[in-house]
Amino acid sequence: MDTNQRTPPQWVQTLxxxxxxxDTQEEVQGDLLELYAHWLETVGERRANWRYCxxxxxxxRPLAKPKLPLAYSSPFFLSPDMLRNYLKIAFRQLLxxxxxxxxxxxxxxxxxxxxxMILLFVVHERxxxxxxxxxxxxxxxxxxxxxxEQTMQSDRMSARxxxxxxxxxxGVLNVVRIGTPRSRVVIKTTPERLFFEDKFIMADPSxxxxxxxxxxxxxxxxxxxxxxxxxxxxxxxxxYFGREDPIGKTITFNNKLRFEVTGILKNPPSNSTxxxxxxxxxxxxxxxERLREGFINDDDVxxxxxxxxxxxxxxxxxxxxxxxxxxILRTLPxxxxxxxxxxxxxxxxxxxxTSVHLGTNFGDTANARYLTIFSxxxxxxxxxxxxNYMSLTTSRATQRAREVGxxxxxxxxxxxxxxxxxxxxxxxxxxxxxxxxxxxxxLQPFFYQxxxxxxxxxFVYSLRSGLVALALFVGCVLISGSYPALxxxxxxxxxxxxxxxxxxxxxxxIRQGFIxxxxxxxxxxxxxxxxxYQQVQHLQNRQLGLYKDRVLVVPLAASLTQQYNSFKHxxxxxxGVERVAAASLALYKEGGSIYFTQSPVTKKDVSIHxxxxxxxxxxxxxxxxxxxxxxxxxxxxNTVVVNETAVRKLGFNGNPLGQNLSFGAWKTEVxxxxxxxxxxxxxxxxxxxxxxxxxxxxxxxxxxxxxLYIRIEPGADIRQTVARIExxxxxxxxxxxxxxxxxxxxxxxxxxxxARLATLFSLFTAFALFIACLGxxxxxxxxxxxxxxxxxxxxxxxxxxxxxxxxxSKDFLKLxxxxxxxxxxxxxxxxxxWLQDFAYKITISWWxxxxxxxxxxxxALLTVSFQSVKAALMNPVKSLRNE
Amino acid sequence: xxxxxxxxxxxxxxxxxxxxxxxxxxxxxxQEIEQKTGRAVGxxxxxxxxxRLAEKGYLISAMGGATxxxxxxxxxxxxxxxxxxxxxxxxxQVREELWSALPPQTLQLMGG
Numbered sequence: 001m002d003t004n005q006r007t008p009p010q011w012v013q014t015l016x017x018x019x020x021x022x023d024t025q026e027e028v029q030g031d032l033l034e035l036y037a038h039w040l041e042t043v044g045e046r047r048a049n050w051r052y053c054x055x056x057x058x059x060x061r062p063l064a065k066p067k068l069p070l071a072y073s074s075p076f077f078l079s080p081d082m083l084r085n086y087l088k089i090a091f092r093q094l095l096x097x098x099x100x101x102x103x104x105x106x107x108x109x110x111x112x113x114x115x116x117m118i119l120l121f122v123v124h125e126r127x128x129x130x131x132x133x134x135x136x137x138x139x140x141x142x143x144x145x146x147x148x149e150q151t152m153q154s155d156r157m158s159a160r161x162x163x164x165x166x167x168x169x170x171g172v173l174n175v176v177r178i179g180t181p182r183s184r185v186v187i188k189t190t191p192e193r194l195f196f197e198d199k200f201i202m203a204d205p206s207x208x209x210x211x212x213x214x215x216x217x218x219x220x221x222x223x224x225x226x227x228x229x230x231x232x233x234x235x236x237x238x239x240y241f242g243r244e245d246p247i248g249k250t251i252t253f254n255n256k257l258r259f260e261v262t263g264i265l266k267n268p269p270s271n272s273t274x275x276x277x278x279x280x281x282x283x284x285x286x287x288x289e290r291l292r293e294g295f296i297n298d299d300d301v302x303x304x305x306x307x308x309x310x311x312x313x314x315x316x317x318x319x320x321x322x323x324x325x326x327x328i329l330r331t332l333p334x335x336x337x338x339x340x341x342x343x344x345x346x347x348x349x350x351x352x353x354t355s356v357h358l359g360t361n362f363g364d365t366a367n368a369r370y371l372t373i374f375s376x377x378x379x380x381x382x383x384x385x386x387x388n389y390m391s392l393t394t395s396r397a398t399q400r401a402r403e404v405g406x407x408x409x410x411x412x413x414x415x416x417x418x419x420x421x422x423x424x425x426x427x428x429x430x431x432x433x434x435x436x437x438x439x440x441x442x443l444q445p446f447f448y449q450x451x452x453x454x455x456x457x458x459f460v461y462s463l464r465s466g467l468v469a470l471a472l473f474v475g476c477v478l479i480s481g482s483y484p485a486l487x488x489x490x491x492x493x494x495x496x497x498x499x500x501x502x503x504x505x506x507x508x509x510i511r512q513g514f515i516x517x518x519x520x521x522x523x524x525x526x527x528x529x530x531x532x533y534q535q536v537q538h539l540q541n542r543q544l545g546l547y548k549d550r551v552l553v554v555p556l557a558a559s560l561t562q563q564y565n566s567f568k569h570x571x572x573x574x575x576g577v578e579r580v581a582a583a584s585l586a587l588y589k590e591g592g593s594i595y596f597t598q599s600p601v602t603k604k605d606v607s608i609h610x611x612x613x614x615x616x617x618x619x620x621x622x623x624x625x626x627x628x629x630x631x632x633x634x635x636x637x638n639t640v641v642v643n644e645t646a647v648r649k650l651g652f653n654g655n656p657l658g659q660n661l662s663f664g665a666w667k668t669e670v671x672x673x674x675x676x677x678x679x680x681x682x683x684x685x686x687x688x689x690x691x692x693x694x695x696x697x698x699x700x701x702x703x704x705x706x707x708l709y710i711r712i713e714p715g716a717d718i719r720q721t722v723a724r725i726e727x728x729x730x731x732x733x734x735x736x737x738x739x740x741x742x743x744x745x746x747x748x749x750x751x752x753x754x755a756r757l758a759t760l761f762s763l764f765t766a767f768a769l770f771i772a773c774l775g776x777x778x779x780x781x782x783x784x785x786x787x788x789x790x791x792x793x794x795x796x797x798x799x800x801x802x803x804x805x806x807x808x809s810k811d812f813l814k815l816x817x818x819x820x821x822x823x824x825x826x827x828x829x830x831x832x833x834w835l836q837d838f839a840y841k842i843t844i845s846w847w848x849x850x851x852x853x854x855x856x857x858x859x860a861l862l863t864v865s866f867q868s869v870k871a872a873l874m875n876p877v878k879s880l881r882n883e
Numbered sequence: 884x885x886x887x888x889x890x891x892x893x894x895x896x897x898x899x900x901x902x903x904x905x906x907x908x909x910x911x912x913x914q915e916i917e918q919k920t921g922r923a924v925g926x927x928x929x930x931x932x933x934x935r936l937a938e939k940g941y942l943i944s945a946m947g948g949a950t951x952x953x954x955x956x957x958x959x960x961x962x963x964x965x966x967x968x969x970x971x972x973x974x975x976q977v978r979e980e981l982w983s984a985l986p987p988q989t990l991q992l993m994g995g
Binding site: 034059 | 908909910913914925926927928930931934946950952953954956957958959
């Protein structure tokens with residue numbers, strides 16, 4: 001037999017090579033070859049082949065028994081025994097140093113909670129209007145136009161605007177027009193269920209298809225097609241009808257119009273720009289308009305206007321693609337001309353709906369820039385907490401050094417040690433995260449109230465929020481574990497076990513860097529929050545030119561005109577009421593009317609705010625006169641009083657009295673000048689203002705209603721007085737519920753977003769300072785431990801306790817001074833930039849930073865002194881004996 | 884101490900390794916068993932049993948020197964450990980105790 005025939009089948013050999021167990025491959029192959037030769041001789045080739053195949057197949061994995069354990073094999077990295085050991089050690093460490101664990105987990109937990117809440121808020125703001133099915137196809141129109149010298153903006157278009165564009169452009173898939181009743185309305189079902197409503201809108205039937213506001217009951221096809229039909233949101237239906245089925249029932253609008261309920265809508269999400277409680281059919285608008293303006297011909301109601309121009313309706317488009325806007329804007333001028341409207345100088349813009357909330361949002365407090373500031377604050381908070389975690393963990397490194405040394409000697413690789421410390425970070429971060437979630441859920445209502453927010457709980461519990469939290473968690477674990485894992489796993493076992501603790505100078509530098517960073521952030525935040533607080537106070541306490549404290553504003557309906565005089569008389573009898581006046585407008589709450597009037601001197605158009613008031617108004621609010629009208633002329637027919645700005649803008653140099661001003665068809669004569677007082681809620685500068693003063697207050701209220709200004713005597717019990725006023729109001733049998741607010745509150749509300757920023761800043765300042773102190777405390781413990789021997793030697797050689805305290809504190813002071821030097825200019829720069837936006841602003845004074853710096857130094861010294869006094873008082877015998 | 888548990892075949896393999904002393908490796912053990920017991924033994928069975936015994940600590944193994952036959956592949960030689968010896972002793976003792984507990988007449992019948 002030649003050698004070729006004496007080899008076993010090739011394929012079995014290959015199979016054995018591939019699938020045989022690698023640990024025993026060599027001897028198995030050899031043994032089988034030898035046996036094969038033996039079999040060839042004893043039982044013949046066929047049976048030899050057969051036996052060979054059978055044996056080989058039985059030795060293929062997974063049939064083959066696993067390996068012999070190698071003498072020094074490295075065990076499985078995640079072996080359960082080691083994991084159990086890691087966990088046990090981690091828990092023991094946490095339990096042994098309770099205070100430290102508490103500081104560490106608490107600090108991290110609060111930090112995560114704070115940033116989680118801010119992140120939620122930021123994500124909520126950034127996801128506005130993205131819940132619609134086709135958010136990228138939705139657009140809103142706004143226009144920019146000039147009047148006189150002013151540029152105005154409006155998001156309200158004429159009725160024809162949307163449909164005309166839709167007819168002319170194939171790219172427009174649908175149009176929705178939304179009208180509003182212009183002021184708060186009163187809705188009633190039964191006498192007990194009577195409320196003021198702000199969120200009453202009227203919309204085209206396409207509202208239900210273009211936007212994703214799901215209809216719970218009712219038919220989307222017919223719901224908004226007939227005039228005087230209305231859809232309620234779930235919450236509204238519950239408010240007005242309780243458990244009854246509202247479909248087919250009616251609600252009464254301003255005590256006159258009856259709307260039939262045709263369906264229930266789901267409550268709009270809190271991150272929707274379009275907010276509503278009632279959606280009436282747009283065809284109801286003429287009826288609402290007639291209720292407001294008196295009788296109007298069919299051709300003249302806003303809804304029937306054929307002009308393409310600005311108007312009364314917010315207009316939304318669903319376009320095939322965003323690129324279609326260019327085409328629409330190109331064809332628009334021709335359409336405008338064809339409709340007969342004069343639109344020169346007006347610019348129309350299509351805004352993606354998703355950009356509206358943070359863009360041109362017409363007076364909302366949302367602001368993309370503040371959002372960025374908030375995000376930065378959140379990031380800083382988290383960073384501070386993480387840095388604090390790292391520095392506290394590494395400051396305890398000396399205590400873990402021996403453990404690391406022993407583990408290394410026993411055979412732990414650096415990688416598995418790093419894994420262990422990462423694992424501990426996961427554990428601690430996990431606990432902190434749990435704490436954070438509990439905190440967030442518990443403090444949510446408080447936070448919302450503080451920040452004056454409204455976030456749906458369905459948003460909080462959504463997948464998106466979950467992902468945000470998860471990302472935050474992973475990020476925290478990665479960062480918090482990194483430095484400790486690297487540092488602790490780097491110890492050289494020999495030196496550590498010899499007792500030479502951490503030679504790493506680099507560790508100290510990094511930790512000092514952490515401290516500088518933490519304190520820089522603290523100093524910066526303290527400076528910023530002092531300045532923001534000052535600015536908000538400055539805005540709120542500015543000389544408004546009127547008296548705003550203890551002034552109660554009560555809106556009154558037009559229908560109360562008849563009873564007004566007796567009501568006013570009765571109010572004056574109430575103890576505690578000092579004065580009563582009336583005006584057509586609730587200051588700082590409602591935007592007033594603006595007229596355009598031509599100056600008789602310069603012949604220029606000037607936009608001027610108008611306000612109707614009674615003759616008590618100036619005295620009640622203590623608005624001073626520049627030129628007081630003669631008593632007979634004040635409140636005479638066809639007269640007007642203007643403010644100083646109006647005098648300047650109209651060009652009445654020095655001699656305003658007797659000038660004629662016309663408002664529409666109405667001609668008036670200027671009889672007096674008031675000093676400027678602050679009245680708008682639109683911007684910060686004083687605008688021109690014209691006041692029509694009337695003796696008979698009733699006439700002010702006749703068409704649109706107005707507001708009473710009731711000044712309460714100093715020292716009177718406000719609660720009692722309000723209750724008495726309410727009782728008096730009750731006797732009127734008014735159709736509107738009693739509603740009131742204080743003028744100063746309303747005014748302060750104008751600075752809601754600034755006040756919000758101030759609150760947030762002061763909160764985070766406190767937090768950052770707390771964290772920074774924790775970090776400093778950690779470092780103090782660390783250095784004191786390191787210098788135990790040095791302190792001992794110094795004491796033996798005669799150093800006093802105070803000199804040692806100075807020695808220990810000096811190092812930290814240097815770091816903190818460095819932090820102050822870094823932070824102050826940065827904070828100054830940032831605040832200077834922020835203040836640029838205010839017409840009326842504080843000047844930044846240097847002492848703010850000095851105060852911030854001194855405060856921080858004081859707090860830091862307190863923190864450090866605890867540790868340095870302890871170190872300095874230690875008996876040198878103890879510290880030196882131990883070698 | 885826990886009593887050693889040895890399966891019947893394990894016992895045979897362990898004994899064979901002990902008999903072969905320095906020359907025990909897969910093939911020799913297989914052939915020795917075949918010769919001594921006269922029963923056909925699969926190599927794979929012997930191999931896995933050797934592995935199992937090594938795992939239990941009754942055998943230790945070491946690779947031998949390079950060989951000219953078998954494609955130059957080395958042999959893995961097995962040696963019995965003291966634990967292995969003790970286990971064999973125990974098994975033997977158990978057997979002997981059992982034999983000695985056998986009533987004489989039964990023994991006679993069997994012997995007959």
